[in-house]
Amino acid sequence: MRRAYLILGALLGVVSILKLQSLLQAGRSCYKRHSLDGYYMKRSRGATTKYDFDRGRNLIKPLKLSTNTYDDNALDHESEIHTQKENATLLMLVRNWEIAGALRSMRSLEDRFNQDYHYDWTFLNDVPFDNEFIEATTAMASGKTQYALIPPEDWDRPTWIDEKRFERGLQLLEDKGVLYGGSKSYRNMCRFNSGYFFRQKILDSYDYYFRVEPDVEYFCDFPYDPFKVMREKNKKYGFVISLHEYEDTIPTLWDAIEEYMEENKDDIDMENNSYKFVTDCSMIGKYGPIVNSNSDYNLCHFWSNFEVGDLNFFRGERYRRFFEYLDSKGGFYYERWGDAPVHSIGVSLLLNRDEIIHFDELGYTHVPFTTCPSAYYLKLQQRCQCNSDDESNIDISPNSCLMRWWKNGSGKFFLKI
Numbered sequence: 001m002r003r004a005y006l007i008l009g010a011l012l013g014v015v016s017i018l019k020l021q022s023l024l025q026a027g028r029s030c031y032k033r034h035s036l037d038g039y040y041m042k043r044s045r046g047a048t049t050k051y052d053f054d055r056g057r058n059l060i061k062p063l064k065l066s067t068n069t070y071d072d073n074a075l076d077h078e079s080e081i082h083t084q085k086e087n088a089t090l091l092m093l094v095r096n097w098e099i100a101g102a103l104r105s106m107r108s109l110e111d112r113f114n115q116d117y118h119y120d121w122t123f124l125n126d127v128p129f130d131n132e133f134i135e136a137t138t139a140m141a142s143g144k145t146q147y148a149l150i151p152p153e154d155w156d157r158p159t160w161i162d163e164k165r166f167e168r169g170l171q172l173l174e175d176k177g178v179l180y181g182g183s184k185s186y187r188n189m190c191r192f193n194s195g196y197f198f199r200q201k202i203l204d205s206y207d208y209y210f211r212v213e214p215d216v217e218y219f220c221d222f223p224y225d226p227f228k229v230m231r232e233k234n235k236k237y238g239f240v241i242s243l244h245e246y247e248d249t250i251p252t253l254w255d256a257i258e259e260y261m262e263e264n265k266d267d268i269d270m271e272n273n274s275y276k277f278v279t280d281c282s283m284i285g286k287y288g289p290i291v292n293s294n295s296d297y298n299l300c301h302f303w304s305n306f307e308v309g310d311l312n313f314f315r316g317e318r319y320r321r322f323f324e325y326l327d328s329k330g331g332f333y334y335e336r337w338g339d340a341p342v343h344s345i346g347v348s349l350l351l352n353r354d355e356i357i358h359f360d361e362l363g364y365t366h367v368p369f370t371t372c373p374s375a376y377y378l379k380l381q382q383r384c385q386c387n388s389d390d391e392s393n394i395d396i397s398p399n400s401c402l403m404r405w406w407k408n409g410s411g412k413f414f415l416k417i
């Protein structure tokens, strides 16, 4: 009996030793596993934090954008030292009493662009600038300022304009409640901006101009020098906003354009120009044209209060022939033809599609419309102060012609398929 107990005890002892051993082994591997986990955790944390700097919002490396930009390297612009300037000037037609608005626009453009470049500012006026205007704008500019008086023959209503017809036209548009419908000076301004600004002696030595109006604002730092972009990419006209014109201001403009086209076929390259941009009325996405036109002109135009242009194109024979033809019809006075549709139809007929550029990355406003980049990182990088969801942002709203430009100009080729 005692022997049996001894054997049982020995067996139990062996079992417990084995159990203890396996427990010890499990403990060891558990410990090992935990320490491995810890090791990998540490490595993994290291790896994540290692790239935090690069993938965070420091914006040092180019990020993939969900932007409409045409610029291949939209976020890749190093802050260069801008030693090379283009042969260009900032250009403002303005009245003395608009001084406050002129300074606001200047301050904004200086902050967003010109403080790095110091381009000249050129001011034009149909009456002499006063000292207060000259002193304040010179103080605001980072570049040279110059002031010119427009000769009366470039500004005033030509003597061949029929006075009675002119007065009737003014009254008609006034009665219709058209903006500036009854204004005589507005008509001088539109004709001057259509056909005379580029003839001013003070601009003779420049190749490019950047039109600035009082009371506009630029919402983002410019990621490039637009003049340089124009020269390097062989662009001749640049815009930021495109929309529909009020037809009441141009009832017979398109008739004149059709006659002009018929008589000047050699000036127009229908294969490569943007004729379709100003005539296309097809559906774009879910939008058809929101305004009905009584002619083949779809009323689309580039909003000319912002424009960057090649003065040599405007000074050239073809544009001048185009302007003289329209001017001879008297529509700048009998109706209220604006420089925006005139420039826009002019560049759409006479330039190659690829010579017109949409500056997609520049935030801008002139009451009542706004354009604002939609790409999040682009906006951060360019310190934009605008909201692309704002009601005033016209970019892809039905009143905008930008989508028609994408489709028919040198823009978004996917829309052409």
Ligand SMILES: Nc1nc2c(ncn2[C@@H]2O[C@H](COP(=O)(O)OP(=O)(O)O)[C@@H](O)[C@H]2O)c(=O)[nH]1
Binding pocket: 092, 093, 094, 095, 098, 124, 125, 126, 127, 185, 186, 189, 212, 213, 214, 305
């Ligand atoms: N010197 C001068 N500038 C004018 C006159 N009328 C308009 N302008 C300028 O022409 C541009 C367009 O005029 P604006 O009143 O802004 O018209 P809107 O932009 O169509 O509402 C602005 O730069 C004005 O300062 C004028 O009679 N004399």
Ligand SMILES: [Mg+2]
Binding pocket: 213, 214, 305, 366
């Ligand atoms: Mg204006």
